[in-house]
Amino acid sequence: MRRPTITDIARQAGVSKGAVSYALNGQPGVSEATRARILAIAEEIGWRPNIAARALNGARANAIGLALCRPARILGMEPFFMELISGIEAELSARSCALLLQVVADHDAEMAVYRRWWGEGRVDGAILVDLHVDDRRVPEIESLGLPAVVIGHPSAAGSLVPVWSDDGAAVRETVEYLAALGHRNIARVAGLPRLVHTSIRDEAFGNICRQLGLAEHTTVHTDYTGEEGARATRRLLSSSRRPTAIVYDNDIMAVAGLSVAQEMRLSVPADLSIVAWDDSPLSQVVRPSLTALTRDIPAYGAHAAARLLALIDGDRAAPLEDAAARLTPRGSTAPPG
Numbered sequence: 001m002r003r004p005t006i007t008d009i010a011r012q013a014g015v016s017k018g019a020v021s022y023a024l025n026g027q028p029g030v031s032e033a034t035r036a037r038i039l040a041i042a043e044e045i046g047w048r049p050n051i052a053a054r055a056l057n058g059a060r061a062n063a064i065g066l067a068l069c070r071p072a073r074i075l076g077m078e079p080f081f082m083e084l085i086s087g088i089e090a091e092l093s094a095r096s097c098a099l100l101l102q103v104v105a106d107h108d109a110e111m112a113v114y115r116r117w118w119g120e121g122r123v124d125g126a127i128l129v130d131l132h133v134d135d136r137r138v139p140e141i142e143s144l145g146l147p148a149v150v151i152g153h154p155s156a157a158g159s160l161v162p163v164w165s166d167d168g169a170a171v172r173e174t175v176e177y178l179a180a181l182g183h184r185n186i187a188r189v190a191g192l193p194r195l196v197h198t199s200i201r202d203e204a205f206g207n208i209c210r211q212l213g214l215a216e217h218t219t220v221h222t223d224y225t226g227e228e229g230a231r232a233t234r235r236l237l238s239s240s241r242r243p244t245a246i247v248y249d250n251d252i253m254a255v256a257g258l259s260v261a262q263e264m265r266l267s268v269p270a271d272l273s274i275v276a277w278d279d280s281p282l283s284q285v286v287r288p289s290l291t292a293l294t295r296d297i298p299a300y301g302a303h304a305a306a307r308l309l310a311l312i313d314g315d316r317a318a319p320l321e322d323a324a325a326r327l328t329p330r331g332s333t334a335p336p337g
Helices: 006-013 017-024 032-045 051-056 079-093 107-119 137-144 167-181 196-211 226-238 251-263 281-285 297-312
Strands: 063-068 098-103 125-128 148-151 161-164 185-190 216-221 245-248 273-277 291-294 326-328
Touching: 006 017, 006 032, 017 032, 063 079, 063 107, 063 297, 079 098, 079 297, 107 125, 107 137, 125 137, 125 297, 148 297, 161 297, 167 185, 167 196, 167 245, 167 273, 167 326, 185 196, 185 226, 196 216, 216 226, 226 245, 226 251, 245 251, 251 273, 251 281
Parallel strands: 063 098, 063 125, 125 148, 148 161, 185 216, 185 245, 245 273, 273 291
Antiparallel strands: 291 326
């Protein structure tokens, strides 16, 4: 079945296509009785405006873009992005705005997507995620004139509007808690070192460990996958100076680390305490349930979408420091045995 057109409405109403256009766009040129009849016919036959055609004519696309530079097989396993997208969608749906999502292989492909979407009028703005140190996407988006919000620290956002949370404060709370339990040898299984939020966590972890006199502290960088998280955990637990606590940069790696500890006949938390970053249901269904850094990720996405919609409307959109992740102790942490 083909979609209804203006021609179909004109035929049923017995008027010209021009009159239908005037009526549907709220323009003068038709009587109120004719306008009402045209709108009733449009509703009856299920006519909807062709967003792509309107965009080519300079009208709003009523869509925003999000390109994710992550392997598709990994993306489907990451609770963080699924929750973030759900928050973005919730804010957009209230405004009848769509989310255009594409998974890309690298930043070159990502920028090609944004240039195409913006040039073809497919999107009114974009959300940028996973900021890198000296991220070249920021000046490129600035030069495009594409309204954009960055989910990331303002230090790397340029003139784009940032939405971020204090990762350093969350790291400090976690290490202080583990030190208070008596842990003196703490390791961290981190994400990609070139990401801005990873570098912030790296610096905060080193600083607080030194301030607390924890000479034994190690950071191992990975790609966020369960496989790499498990491999890093095996190396740490096989070393001569085995840590008594490990903090993971996401919950997938934390669950993988829990499995490795059990595989190596270590008891959690008696022999090893585990803390996960991002408190998805995954952290709570394993046994023992994982102590985690909890934050409202859907709200994080909704706040970013709200600021982008304000930008698109021509309003001022101020940077937003969202609530920092807070530590939620559960069964995976205890004093070292």
